[in-house]
Amino acid sequence: MYLKTHAYNLELKNTFRISHTSRDFQPTLIVELSDGKYTGYGEAAATSYYGVTVEGMAKKILSLENVILENLHKSPEALWEITAPFLKDNSFAQCALDIAMHDLHGKRNNLPLYKMWGLSLENIPLSNYTIGIDTAEKMVQKIQEFPWPLYKIKLGTDHDVELVKELRKHTDAIFRVDANAAWTAAQAIENSVLLKDLGVEFLEQPLPAKDEKGMAEVYEKSVLPVIADESCITEADVDKCARYFHGINIKLTKCGGLTPARRMIARGRALGLKIMVGCMTESTVGISAIGHLLPLLDYVDMDGGMLIKNDIAHGVKVYDGKTHFPDRNGTGVELYENLKLSL
Structure with a gap:
C-alpha cells in the first residue's frame, strides 16, 4: 500500500479571465492511492482566491498517511468521515483524497462509479x-x-x-x-x-x-x-x-x-x-x-x-x-x- 502526491502546472490554451482574476497556468495536485493491487487517482486544483496551494495540500495529505493507509480497506464515505476532522479547513485536499479513494474503490469492485451508484x-x-x-x-x-x-x-x-x-x-x-x-x-x-x-x-x-x-x-x-x-x-x-x-x-x-x-x-x-x-x-x-x-x-x-x-x-x-x-x-x-x- 502507498500514498503519493504529484504536482503539475497545466497550461491553458488561452488566458482565462473572470471578474476578479486572470491566469495562463493552473497548478494542480494529483493524489495516487494504492492498496497493492489497484491504484486510484484524485485531483484538486490550487487557487490563490481561496488561499490554496499545491504544496500545502500535499503536505496536509501526506501528514495523514498512516491514518489513510490504516483505513484503506473501508469505503470512500467511511474514509471521508475519518479524515474530515483533520481536513475540515482544507476541503481541496479532502477532495483530492476522496476522489482517489472513490477511483480505487470502484476499481477493486470491478465497476465504474456510476454503475456502483446504480446510475x-x-x-x-x-x-x-x-x-x-x-x-x-x-x-x-x-x-x-x-x-x-x-x-x-x-x-x-x-x-x-x-x-x-x-x-x-x-x-x-x-x-x-x-x-x-x-x-x-x-x-x-x-x-x-x-x-x-x-x-x-x-x-x-x-x-x-x-x-x-x-x-x-x-x-x-x-x-x-x-x-x-x-x-x-x-x-x-x-x-x-x-x-x-x-x-x-x-x-x-x-x-x-x-x-x-x-x-x-x-x-x-x-x-x-x-x-x-x-x-x-x-x-x-x-x-x-x-x-x-x-x-x-x-x-x-x-x-x-x-x-x-x-x-x-x-x-x-x-x-x-x-x-x-x-x-x-x-x-x-x-x-x-x-x-x-x-x-
Missing part, C-alpha cells in the same frame, strides 16, 4: 465551454476556434450586455452567463431582461455571496433563473441557497469531494433546486470524477480538459459534442506515465 448514462447533460472575459474580438475568436452548442460566458465588465450582443451575432449556441459576483441587484435584474432576449439560459452568481438582501430581490424579480456558485460552498449552504436561488453549482474542491457532493445533490433535489456541478480547470483526473455524477445533474461545467494544452491522463473526455467514457472501472483514470512528478 445509467442515458440522457446526461452536455458540458458548456467557458469563454473568459476579454475584448469582444478575442471572445468572438474563441467561439470561432471552438464551435460548441453551449457556452458559459464570463462577465463582470462595464459593457457586459454589449459583449453578449456581439457574441450572439456569431453563434446560435445556448449561452449561460456567470458574473462571478460582480453585479449589483439592480444590474442583475436589468441584465436578466436584456440577456433573456439574447438567448441566455440562466445567470450564475450575479451578486457577492454576502449580499443576501440583494439576492432576495434578484430571486423575486429576475426573468432568468439564478444559480448559486460562490454562495454554495459546503453542505450547510444548500438550505440557505434555496431561499435565494433556483439552483446550485457544486464544486467538488470547495465541498470536499464526491462524498459530500452526492449529499448536496440529494438535499438540493429535495428542496426543488436545479443541480449543476462545475470544475476549477482540472485535468481529466478531476473531470472524470465529475463525469460519473452526470446522471444526477441538470447542468454541468466540466470543460477543464478542453481548456488546457497539456492534459495528464486518460479518462472521461468531452469532445465532438459528447461525453466519452472509457471502458475502465472506478473513474476510468490512468495517468500518462511519463508525466509523474512526485512531491
